[in-house]
Amino acid sequence: MQNLHGKTAFITAGAGGLGLGLAKACLLAGMRVGISYRRSEQLKEARRELGEGVHAIKLDVTDRRAVARAADEVEATFGKVHLLINNAGVSVFGPTDQATHDDYDWIMGVNFGGVVNGLVAFIPKIKAHGEGGHIVNVASLAAFLPGPQAGIYTASKFAVRGLTECLRDNLAPLGIGVSLMAPGLVKSHAYESALRRPAHYSNTAFPSGAEVAEQLRPVFEMGMEPLEAGQLVLEGVRRNDLYILTHPENKDEFRELCDSVLAAWPQGPIDPRRQAIEEQRRAAKNSAQSRPVGVGDLVSKK
Numbered sequence: 001m002q003n004l005h006g007k008t009a010f011i012t013a014g015a016g017g018l019g020l021g022l023a024k025a026c027l028l029a030g031m032r033v034g035i036s037y038r039r040s041e042q043l044k045e046a047r048r049e050l051g052e053g054v055h056a057i058k059l060d061v062t063d064r065r066a067v068a069r070a071a072d073e074v075e076a077t078f079g080k081v082h083l084l085i086n087n088a089g090v091s092v093f094g095p096t097d098q099a100t101h102d103d104y105d106w107i108m109g110v111n112f113g114g115v116v117n118g119l120v121a122f123i124p125k126i127k128a129h130g131e132g133g134h135i136v137n138v139a140s141l142a143a144f145l146p147g148p149q150a151g152i153y154t155a156s157k158f159a160v161r162g163l164t165e166c167l168r169d170n171l172a173p174l175g176i177g178v179s180l181m182a183p184g185l186v187k188s189h190a191y192e193s194a195l196r197r198p199a200h201y202s203n204t205a206f207p208s209g210a211e212v213a214e215q216l217r218p219v220f221e222m223g224m225e226p227l228e229a230g231q232l233v234l235e236g237v238r239r240n241d242l243y244i245l246t247h248p249e250n251k252d253e254f255r256e257l258c259d260s261v262l263a264a265w266p267q268g269p270i271d272p273r274r275q276a277i278e279e280q281r282r283a284a285k286n287s288a289q290s291r292p293v294g295v296g297d298l299v300s301k302k
Contacts (some may be wrong), residue, residue, distance in 0.1 A: 002134065002177070002238050005030035008078040010071075012036045012061050012118060013088035014054075015046035017188025018138065021226025022085055023050055025234050034074040034081075036061065036088070038196075061088045061114030064121075071121035081125055082133040083237065086118040089138065089156075090193040093216075094206030096151025104152055106201035111156035115163065123171075132175030134237045137164045139182050141250055144257065157182075168242055169288035177240040181233055184247030185223035191216035 009026045013019040014035025026033045027050065035050075036059035037043045043056055055077050057070045074081055090110045092103055115137050126133040143161040146154040161180055168178035194209030206212075229246050236244035277299070284297035 002240065004083065004234065004238065006032075007082040007133075008032045008034065008074070008080060009083035009085065010034040010036075010074050010081055010122065011085040011087055012059070012114065013038070014085075015039075015042045015056065017190055018183065018186045018226050018229055019085075019087045020046055020049065021186070021228070021230035022087060022233060023054060023230070024227050025230030026083070027051075027054070028231075029234055031083070032078045034078065036070060061086075061117055062109045064117050067114075067117040068121045071125060075125055080129040080131065081122060082131065083136070084118060084122045084126070084133075085136045085138065085233070086115040087136075087138040088114045089140075089190075090197075091150065091153045091190060092194050092197070092204070092206055092209075093149045093153075093212050094204075095149070098205040099152055100203050100205060102201040102203040103206065106197060107152040108156050108159075111153065112159045112163075115160055119167070123176075126176055127174060132177075134177040134179065134240070135167070135171070136179045136181055136233060136237060136244070139164070139180055141182050141184050141247070143180065143182050145250070145253055165242070169285060169293065172289045173291050177237065179233075179236055179241055179244050181236070181244040181246070183224070183229055183245075184250055185220060186226055186229050186246075187223035188220055188226065191220050 004026070009031045011019055011022050011026070011033065012035075014023045014033075015037035019035065023033050023035050023046075033050075033053075034055040034057065035046070036057050037046070038058065038060065040058075046056075055074065057073055059066055059070050061067060071081070088110060090107060092107055094103075119135070123135075126135075137160050139157040139160040140153070142150060142154040143157040161182070164178055164180040171178055191213045192209075195213060197209060224246060232246045233244055280297075280299065284293045287293055287297065
């Protein structure tokens with residue numbers, strides 16, 4: 001079990017909602033904490049709960065150079081970074097068939113691109129100190145369970161899930177764990193993200209942000225307390241879990257999904273040549289926990 005006391009964590013969007021809960025959990029675990037934020041008034045509120053010991057950086061996670069500078073700043077402030085939590089995300093709701101390029105570019109740019117920027121900036125630093133560490137990419141239950149009004153959001157979270165699962169194999173031999181957090185509803189103001197949509201992504205046919213926010217407000221108010229969710233994340237980090245799931249009320253829906261996928265599998269004879277390739281791929285995946293795996297490892301040598 002990984003000991004987090006005295007180590008450094010950096011959390012994107014750590015001044016509110018789930019991010020604030022994650023920051024609190026890290027502080028309670030005895031970690032040094034850096035967070036990013038977007039709005040000064042939000043940071044003022046967060047300071048009242050986190051204290052002045054947290055290092056805060058104003059940051060747009062879609063800005064690659066700014067994320068790289070933030071990584072340098074956290075390292076200069078605290079030294080080695082051991083835990084990266086890519087938490088920043090936005091959402092927009094509406095029928096996917098009416099979505100515009102601006103809708104896609106904004107959501108994918110933050111929810112997937114922001115994760116990518118965090119990984120590219122921080123992974124070399126975690127590798128360099130050689131002490132191992134952990135990365136948590138925050139997705140959503142939407143990474144498994146899509147909904148009809150959140151198609152782009154769902155696509156972004158599916159992308160984060162796939163990236164996380166592959167990255168885990170790449171980093172395991174270096175002693176760097178990787179987890180996917182897929183929470184259900186967490187008490188936050190996430191429903192207001194559309195109200196702060198950048199002007200250069202303003203072209204949309206979806207309902208107004210204010211209209212959707214009012215509809216979603218009472219739903220999010222019933223969400224899990226952010227600190228509870230944050231503590232579940234740290235428990236998963238300590239165990240090096242691949243999946244960190246937080247809401248037991250969704251388990252039956254997961255079971256239905258798994259059953260439907262298994263029921264869709266075709267029956268029939270198995271081609272032994274393809275079977276050999278698949279066995280080699282599975283063997284390589286298992287080996288990835290202890291050694292780097294290359295393309296050649298995925299090709300059957302039989």
